[in-house]
Structure formats: C-alpha cells, structure tokens
Amino acid sequence: MLEVAVAAALFLGVVAYALFGGADFGSGLYDLTAGGTRRGAELRTLIEHSIGPVWEANHVWLIYVLVMWWTGFPASFASAMSTLTLPMLLALLGIVLRGAAFAFRKFAPTVGQARLYGAVFAGASLITPFFLGTVAGAVASGRVPATGRGDLWSSWLNPTSVLGGVIAVGACTFLAGVFLTADAHRAGHDALSASMRRRTIGVGIVTGGVVFAALVPIARDAPTLVDGLTGRAAPLIVLSGLSGTATLALLVNRRLGQARVAAVVAVAAVIAGWGVGQYPWMLVDEVTIADAAGAEATLAALLVVVGLAGVLVLPPLVYLFQLTQTEQWTKH
Amino acid sequence: MSVVLEFGSLDGAMLDLLRSVGTDDPAGLLPAREQMALSLGWHIVLASFGVAWPAMIAVAHWRGTYRDDEVALRLARRWAKVSAVLFAIGAVSGTVLSFEMGLLWPGLMGPFGDVLGLPFAFEGLSFFVEAIFLGLYLYGWGRIPPKRHLLMLVPMAVAGIVGTYCVVAVNAWMNMPVGFRIEGGEVVDVEPWAVLFNSGAVLQFAHMWVAAYMVAGFVVAAVYAVGMLRGRVDRHHRLGFALPFAFASVAAMVQPFIGHVLGLRIAETQPAKLAAFELAIETESPSPLRLGGVLVDGEVRYALDIPRLGSLIARNSFSEPVQGLETIAPADRPPVNITHLAFQSMVGIGTLLAALAVAYWFARWRGRDPLGSRWGLRAAVLAGPLAVVALEAGWIATEVGRQPWVVYGHLRTADAAGDNPQLWVLLAATTVVYGALTTGAVVVLRSMARRWRTGDEELPSPYGPETSIADGGRDRKAT
Ligand code: HDD
Ligand code: HEM
Ligand code: HEM
Numbered sequence: 141m142l143e144v145a146v147a148a149a150l151f152l153g154v155v156a157y158a159l160f161g162g163a164d165f166g167s168g169l170y171d172l173t174a175g176g177t178r179r180g181a182e183l184r185t186l187i188e189h190s191i192g193p194v195w196e197a198n199h200v201w202l203i204y205v206l207v208m209w210w211t212g213f214p215a216s217f218a219s220a221m222s223t224l225t226l227p228m229l230l231a232l233l234g235i236v237l238r239g240a241a242f243a244f245r246k247f248a249p250t251v252g253q254a255r256l257y258g259a260v261f262a263g264a265s266l267i268t269p270f271f272l273g274t275v276a277g278a279v280a281s282g283r284v285p286a287t288g289r290g291d292l293w294s295s296w297l298n299p300t301s302v303l304g305g306v307i308a309v310g311a312c313t314f315l316a317g318v319f320l321t322a323d324a325h326r327a328g329h330d331a332l333s334a335s336m337r338r339r340t341i342g343v344g345i346v347t348g349g350v351v352f353a354a355l356v357p358i359a360r361d362a363p364t365l366v367d368g369l370t371g372r373a374a375p376l377i378v379l380s381g382l383s384g385t386a387t388l389a390l391l392v393n394r395r396l397g398q399a400r401v402a403a404v405v406a407v408a409a410v411i412a413g414w415g416v417g418q419y420p421w422m423l424v425d426e427v428t429i430a431d432a433a434g435a436e437a438t439l440a441a442l443l444v445v446v447g448l449a450g451v452l453v454l455p456p457l458v459y460l461f462q463l464t465q466t467e468q469w470t471k472h
Numbered sequence: 473m474s475v476v477l478e479f480g481s482l483d484g485a486m487l488d489l490l491r492s493v494g495t496d497d498p499a500g501l502l503p504a505r506e507q508m509a510l511s512l513g514w515h516i517v518l519a520s521f522g523v524a525w526p527a528m529i530a531v532a533h534w535r536g537t538y539r540d541d542e543v544a545l546r547l548a549r550r551w552a553k554v555s556a557v558l559f560a561i562g563a564v565s566g567t568v569l570s571f572e573m574g575l576l577w578p579g580l581m582g583p584f585g586d587v588l589g590l591p592f593a594f595e596g597l598s599f600f601v602e603a604i605f606l607g608l609y610l611y612g613w614g615r616i617p618p619k620r621h622l623l624m625l626v627p628m629a630v631a632g633i634v635g636t637y638c639v640v641a642v643n644a645w646m647n648m649p650v651g652f653r654i655e656g657g658e659v660v661d662v663e664p665w666a667v668l669f670n671s672g673a674v675l676q677f678a679h680m681w682v683a684a685y686m687v688a689g690f691v692v693a694a695v696y697a698v699g700m701l702r703g704r705v706d707r708h709h710r711l712g713f714a715l716p717f718a719f720a721s722v723a724a725m726v727q728p729f730i731g732h733v734l735g736l737r738i739a740e741t742q743p744a745k746l747a748a749f750e751l752a753i754e755t756e757s758p759s760p761l762r763l764g765g766v767l768v769d770g771e772v773r774y775a776l777d778i779p780r781l782g783s784l785i786a787r788n789s790f791s792e793p794v795q796g797l798e799t800i801a802p803a804d805r806p807p808v809n810i811t812h813l814a815f816q817s818m819v820g821i822g823t824l825l826a827a828l829a830v831a832y833w834f835a836r837w838r839g840r841d842p843l844g845s846r847w848g849l850r851a852a853v854l855a856g857p858l859a860v861v862a863l864e865a866g867w868i869a870t871e872v873g874r875q876p877w878v879v880y881g882h883l884r885t886a887d888a889a890g891d892n893p894q895l896w897v898l899l900a901a902t903t904v905v906y907g908a909l910t911t912g913a914v915v916v917l918r919s920m921a922r923r924w925r926t927g928d929e930e931l932p933s934p935y936g937p938e939t940s941i942a943d944g945g946r947d948r949k950a951t
Contacts, residue, residue, distance in 0.1 A: 211589020
C-alpha cells in the first residue's frame with residue numbers, strides 16, 4: 141500500500157510538471173513563429189512576462205519526479221536511465237539551453253543577441269517535451285526492462301514513443317496558447333489576444349487530430365497500455381476528450397478564463413489516464429509498482445516529505461501564481 | 473582527474489594496478505568520472521552564489537529600505553538582476569546532475585537509490601521554496617510592498633542552508649556510509665533518516681556553507697575592487713566592496729578551524745585519504761607536515777618536511793602517526809598526487825585568505841584604508857578567483873581521495889559505472905555546451921555592467937520600446 145501511495149505522489153508530480161512546465165515549454169513554438177523583430181516583439185515580451193516569474197518553480201516538479209523515482213523505485217530508475225539514455229540526454233539539453241537562453245535574452249544588450257538567445261530558447265522549448273514524450277511512450281509500451289539495459293534506439297524510436305513525443309509537444313503548445321491568449325487579453329492587448337486565439341484553436345485541432353489518428357498504431361504497439369486506457373482509465377480519457385473539445389468551443393466563444401480551466405482539465409485527465417491505465421505496472425509488462433519499490437522505511441519517509449511539501453511549498457506557490465494574475469503584475 | 477592525465481606521475485604500484493585492473497573497468501567509467509567532475513565543478517560555483525548571495529542582497533536591501541540608503545538599494549537591485557542570470561544557470565546545471573546520477577551511475581542508484589534518496593528529497597523541497605521565493609523577489613520590485621518584498625529573501629536564504637545540508641549529507645554518507653547493511657550482496661535494513669542525519673554531515677556542511685560565503689563574497693567584492701582599480705572610487709563601489717567582503721572575511725577566518733576539525737576525523741574514517749592528503753607513504757611517528765612534493769616512482773620528491781607538525785595538525789597529538797599508504801592494499805589506494813596537491817592548494821589558499829582578511833580589518837582598525845593602495849586592491853581582486861580555486865580543490869581532494877570507492881568500503885566506483893563507451897561523445901558535447909553557457913553568461917553580465925555604468929539603470933527589453941507591455945522584472949519607472 142505504501143508503495144502505491146508513493147507512486148501516486150510521484151505521478152501527481154508528473155501531472156503537475158506536464159501542466160505547469162508544459163505550458164512554459166509550449167510557449168516556445170509561438171515565440172519561434174512570432175515573426176520578425178518588430179512584429180514579434182509584443183508576443184515575445186508577453187511570453188517573457190508570463191513565464192518569467194514562474195518557470196524556475198515550475199521546473200522543480202521535474203526534480204521532484206526524478207528524486208521520488210530514484211528514491212522510491214531505484215532499480216527501475218537505473219534501468220530506465222540506462223535504456224533511455226539518448227532521449228533523456230536530449231531532453232536535458234533542451235532544459236539547459238531553454239533555461240539559460242531565456243535568462244540571457246532578458247538582459248541581452250542588442251537585438252541581434254536577443255534574437256540568437258530567443259531562437260535557442262524557442263527551439264530548445266520544443267525539444268524537451270518531445271523527448272520526454274518518447275520516454276513516457278517507452279515506459280508505457282513495455283520497452284524498458286526491469287533491470288539492466290534495453291535497446292538504446294528501438295526503446296524510444298517506436299510508434300508509441302514517437303507519437304507520444306508529438307502529442308506531448310502538441311499538448312504543451314495548446315496549453316500555452318490558451319494561457320497566453322488569456323494573459324494577452326487581461327493585459328489589454330486585444331489584437332494579440334485575438335491572433336493567439338486563432339493560432340491556439342489551430343493547434344488544438346491539429347493536436348486532437350493527431351491523438352485520434354495515433355490510436356490505431358498505439359493500440360497495436362502497446363496493447364497493455366491500451367487495455368488500461370479503454371478499461372479502467374476510460375472515464376478519464378472520455379473526460380479529456382470532452383474538455384479538450386470544450387476548450388475549443390470556449391475559445392471560439394471568447395470565454396478565455398473558462399477555456400483555461402477546461403484546457404488544464406483536458407491535459408491533466410489524459411496524463412492521469414495514462415497513469416491509471418498502466419497501473420499496477422511501474423514499467424509496463426516488466427515490473428509492478430509493488431515489485432519495483434525500494435525499502436519500506438524510505439517509502440514512509442518519502443510520504444513525510446510529500447506531506448511537508450503540501451504544507452511548505454503549496455501555499456507560497458499559490459501565492460506566487462495569484463500575484464502573477466493580479467492587475468499589478470499584469471499591467472506593469 | 474583522469475587516469476590518462478596522471479599517468480606520468482603515478483608511482484609504480486599504482487601503475488601496476490592500472491595495468492591489471494584498468495582493462496577490466498567498464499567502458500563507461502572514465503568518461504563518467506570526467507563528466508561528473510566537469511558538471512559538478514561547474515555547478516558548485518553557481519550553487520555557492522545561490523547559497524550565499526541572498527544574505528548579502530538582503531543586507532543591502534535592508535539598509536536601503538530601513539536606512540533610506542539609495543546606494544545600498546541600488547546595489548540590491550542590481551545584484552538581484554545579476555543573480556537572476558546566475559540562479560537560472562545554477563538551476564539548470566543542477567538538473568543536469570539529477571539526470572547524471574542515473575545516467576552515469578546506474579550501479580549506485582539501482583542498489584542505493586533508496587538509501588541516499590531521502591536527503592535528495594528534502595533538497596528538492598528546499599529547491600522548490602527557493603525557486604518560488606526567487607520568482608517573488610526578482611519580480612516583486614515595485615509590485616510587492618517594500619517591507620514584505622524584503623522578507624522574500626528570508627525563505628530563500630533558509631532554503632539555501634537546508635539544500636546545502638542535504639546534498640552535502642549525501643556526500644558525507646558516501647565518505648562514511650551508515651543506515652544499511654549488505655547481506656548476501658543485497659542492501660537491507662535501510663534507515664533513510666540515519667543517512668539524512670549521519671554524523672559526518674554537520675561538519676562537512678558547515679565547511680561547505682562557509683566556503684560558499686567565501687566564494688560569493690570574495691568574487692563580488694573583487695568585481696568592485698576591479699572598478700576601483702580603474703579609478704571608479706565612489707560610495708557605490710566602496711559599499712559594493714565592503715558588504716560582501718565583510719561576509720567573506722568572517723567566513724575566511726572561521727574556515728581554517730572548521731577545516732581542521734573536519735580533517736581530524738579522517739584518520740579514523742578514511743585512512744587512505746588522509747595518507748594521500750599528507751603524502752604519507754610510510755607510517756612515521758611523529759609524522760612530519762609535508763609541504764608540496766609529488767610522488768615519482770614511489771619516492772617523494774620536491775617536498776618540504778616540517779617535523780612533527782603533521783601529527784599535530786592531522787591528529788591533534790605530538791606522537792600519533794598518520795597511517796601510511798603502505799598499510800593500504802594497493803587496490804584500495806587513491807590517486808595520491810592529485811589528492812595531495814588539491815588538498816594542499818585548498819589549505820594553502822584558505823590560510824592565505826584568512827590572513828588577508830585579518831590584515832584588511834587590522835589595517836582598518838589602525839585607521840588606514842587598505843583600498844587606498846593599488847596592492848591592496850590587487851590582493852582583493854585576486855581573492856575572488858582564489859576562493860573559487862580553493863572550492864574546486866577541496867572537492868577534488870574529497871572526491872579523488874575517496875577513490876577507488878564511491879560508497880566508501882562498500883561500492884567501488886568501477887561497479888557503479890555503466891558500460892557505455894559513447895559517454896565520451898556526451899563529455900565532448902557537455903564541454904561545448906558548458907563552454908557556450910559560460911561565454912553567454914560572461915557576455916550578458918559584462919554588458920549589464922557596461923549599461924549600468926552609462927546610467928541605464930532599467931536595462932530595457934531588447935524588444936522594447938515599441939511594445940507597450942512593460943516587461944517583467946524590470947523596475948517600474950516612477951509612475
Ligand atoms: C573556499 C573554499 C575552502 C577553503 C578556503 C578551505 N576549504 Fe576545505 N573544503 C572545501 C572548501 C574550502 C570544500 C570544497 O567545500 C570541501 C570539499 C567537501 C566539503 O564538504 O568541503 C572541503 C573539504 C575539506 C576536507 C575533506 C573532508 C572529507 O573528505 O571528509 C578537509 C580535511 C578540509 N577541507 C580542510 C580544510 C582546511 C584545514 C582548510 C584551512 C584553511 C580548508 N579546508 C580551507
Ligand atoms: C555533495 C555533492 C556531491 C555528490 C553527491 C557527489 C557524488 C559523486 C559521485 C557519485 C561521483 C562518481 C563516483 C566517484 O568517482 O567517486 C563523484 C565523482 C567526482 N566528483 Fe563528486 N559529488 C559531489 C560534489 C562534488 C563537487 C562539488 C565536485 C567539484 C569539484 C566534485 C568532484 C568530483 C570529482 C573530481 C569526481 C571524480 C573522482 C574520480 O573519479 O577520480 N564532487 N562525485
Ligand atoms: C555540495 C554540493 C552542492 C551544493 C552546495 C548545491 C547547492 C545548490 C543550490 C544552492 C541550488 C540552487 C541554484 C540556484 O538557484 O542558484 C542548486 C540547484 C540544484 N542542484 Fe545543487 N548543489 C550541490 C550539488 C548537487 C548535486 C550533487 C546534485 C544532484 C545530484 C544537485 C542537484 C541540483 C538540482 C537538481 C538543482 C536545481 C533545482 C532547481 O531547479 O532550482 N546539486 N544546488
């Protein structure tokens with residue numbers, strides 16, 4: 141039971157990272173396609189303004205997930221890292237370049253330098269969700285062995301992984317688009333908000349289409365996962381589909397605040413669906429949560445940490461998010 | 473650190489050892505070590521700023537707010553902007569380490585992940601707090617009421633302390649492992665709290681924490697000393713120098729004591745490391761203090777021996793010897809020369825910096841201004857890089873001196889590494905990326921300083937001023 145609680149807490153971190161970190165990464169595509177220096181300035185400034193205060197905090201969810209994983213389920217962490225070395229490293233490269241270039245761009249002295257850092261920031265933002273998506277696909281399709289090392293290439297170059305990567309990029313971009321549309325509107329940039337709204341609807345339709353088209357190859361490639369998704373996790377998947385559609389409808393009707401909530405539900409539900417769908421496996425078809433768990437005492441201690449996090453971390457985190465939504469912070 | 477690099481200077485026994493064992497090492501070992509050394513050595517410098525700078529910014533900010541000191545407030549504001557850049561690359565380089573623990577050392581994380589994980593979990597907790605309040609502080613200028621804004625630094629500083637304690641606790645545990653047993657090759661009876669509160673952690677933490685204040689303090693002070701050397705002697709530079717230098721001085725004066733006490737326990741816990749520190753090839757009673765020197769073909773060359781002092785310093789005794797390397801099985805000996813030279817560089821620099829701090833405050837007390845002389849300023853400039861060198865040397869001494877063990881006495885580094893020859897490619901790529909990051913940071917920070925000198929306090933967004941969205945983080949113009 142202890143190990144299931146720890147796994148659930150770990151997975152909560154995955155969901156939080158997908159939502160918050162995902163939205164930060166998702167802004168990369170819009171930044172990249174914002175146009176020339178002058179035309180893109182408004183959107184780029186908005187992006188900097190929106191994610192500046194929060195990206196480091198949002199990034200810590202990833203650290204949380206990694207630490208919970210290696211502490212709670214050490215052997216499976218070691219084998220996943222040895223098997224998925226390449227996508228992990230490429231995701232890491234994206235993280236490093238994104239964070240550094242974002243900080244550099246803010247203080248760049250010339251437009252030329254800002255463009256260089258901006259391009260690195262935006263490009264790197266696309267890499268990370270893609271490769272983390274392939275990692276998820278590899279775990280979910282049973283390509284990571286319980287111990288030792290699986291194949292360095294085919295473990296993540298397979299239908300489920302690649303589609304997982306594409307869907308991750310799409311979902312992050314969609315989420316970011318919804319957030320940025322609302323932010324632009326709140327800051328009084330109506331023209332920008334309108335164009336972001338159009339782009340986001342486009343991204344939503346494409347992502348939805350990819351998810352739909354991906355079902356067939358994934359069903360063939362990852363039967364255990366799909367059994368779970370269509371069985372135990374079916375309500376979550378349906379919820380995700382419905383709220384995704386609702387997000388689009390709300391965007392079309394300019395109900396931007398509500399669209400944000402719906403988008404969050406859509407992404408959270410699909411990630412939670414993946415977790416519920418692959419339960420009780422830690423690494424699908426290879427090792428269950430119960431068998432992968434580390435020492436009892438450590439699991440209990442981890443739950444203490446999770447409890448402390450709820451008390452020490454969540455209130456200031458909420459305060460930070462609230463402040464960034466206030467008039468004071470939006471307008472200045 | 474690599475075996476290749478130190479080949480020329482190895483003694484015969486080590487050479488034999490390499491010939492016999494080296495070929496059996498997993499392909500991932502050597503590049504993994506280099507990778508770990510590069511990424512940790514890089515991270516630790518930025519981490520030191522993350523640990524120590526918030527306290528200095530807080531003092532400047534406090535003066536500015538409560539004493540209406542415009543100069544101090546401007547310093548705090550500028551430091552906050554610089555720290556935004558440093559903390560960002562500090563955080564990403566820390567993330568690199570988290571991945572690397574698994575990517576490079578599957579043989580450590582697999583069996584021992586649940587043993588050493590709890591401190592890391594607490595570390596994660598404090599990173600969270602640090603990152604949240606960092607966002608609040610950096611973007612809070614002009615947006616949060618001034619007094620509350622200042623308070624945002626308190627959780628940051630506390631989180632820096634807790635975080636440092638936690639990582640260093642893992643390292644102390646690697647030096648003197650507790651909280652588990654090995655039975656039939658399996659790790660059993662795991663006690664994570666015993667690891668978090670292991671007896672070696674407090675001292676090692678204290679030493680690291682104080683080192684962080686030395687690094688951040690001396691480096692920031694050095695920047696202003698350079699300004700004064702170039703003739704910019706004004707209150708801005710004087711305060712910008714004095715404040716971090718005061719922090720660093722206190723740290724420099726206590727550091728030798730902490731270091732000495734830290735060293736005392738090594739005789740019992742890691743005799744091989746102590747022997748390497750002291751270049752003690754044979755047990756001598758009492759042992760001399762051996763200054764400088766390298767081991768060539770099993771003989772100590774170019775060393776200056778001071779009789780008895782070795783026993784006194786390493787053992788707090790006039791007669792007790794430093795156990796020599798001859799008592800240690802050849803397979804269990806660390807690379808002697810690197811360990812010895814790194815250790816002595818750290819101690820030498822530490823002593824020098826403590827003396828510098830004492831001399832500075834003594835002169836001030838005697839009513840003289842050490843910054844009035846160019847040599848005084850030059851010494852202050854030099855203290856910055858020297859503190860960084862001491863920090864790196866200290867870690868190299870600890871880590872290389874623990875070899876061939878990663879978990880002392882239980883797990884050899886060779887068994888912790890994976891079998892992945894491609895890691896060389898990774899090492900090359902990391903070198904390039906870190907080189908680029910360093911260059912980027914230097915370019916950006918220098919341009920910030922240049923623009924500040926020309927009176928451009930706000931550092932407007934490169935995408936301004938056409939945009940009407942005032943961008944975050946920049947101070948609100950008086951509206
Ligand atoms: C500014 C940096 C700095 C300075 C001036 C000093 N040290 Fe240090 N030392 C470190 C920075 C450091 C470090 C990098 O932070 C280490 C590595 C591991 C650790 O916890 O601290 C360290 C480790 C370390 C160790 C090894 C601990 C172990 O392996 O268990 C000893 C024995 C000392 N130090 C002793 C000293 C002495 C006697 C100093 C006298 C001046 C001194 N250090 C100055
Ligand atoms: C408290 C944090 C630290 C932890 C948990 C840690 C952990 C490790 C691990 C697991 C290894 C690989 C195994 C080994 O070779 O022993 C290693 C090696 C190494 N680390 Fe650390 N380390 C820490 C701090 C540092 C820092 C700050 C430096 C900075 C210079 C450093 C320098 C090195 C070096 C040079 C090696 C290679 C040693 C060798 O193989 O000869 N370490 N460390
Ligand atoms: C003695 C050695 C170390 C010290 C004192 C230290 C301290 C710090 C500090 C103060 C930060 C915050 C960076 C900032 O905001 O500027 C940080 C970041 C980080 N460190 Fe280290 N660290 C050490 C070694 C390690 C090791 C060995 C690991 C992992 C294996 C690690 C993992 C991390 C991670 C993941 C972050 C990023 C957290 C974030 O996203 O904010 N650190 N470290």
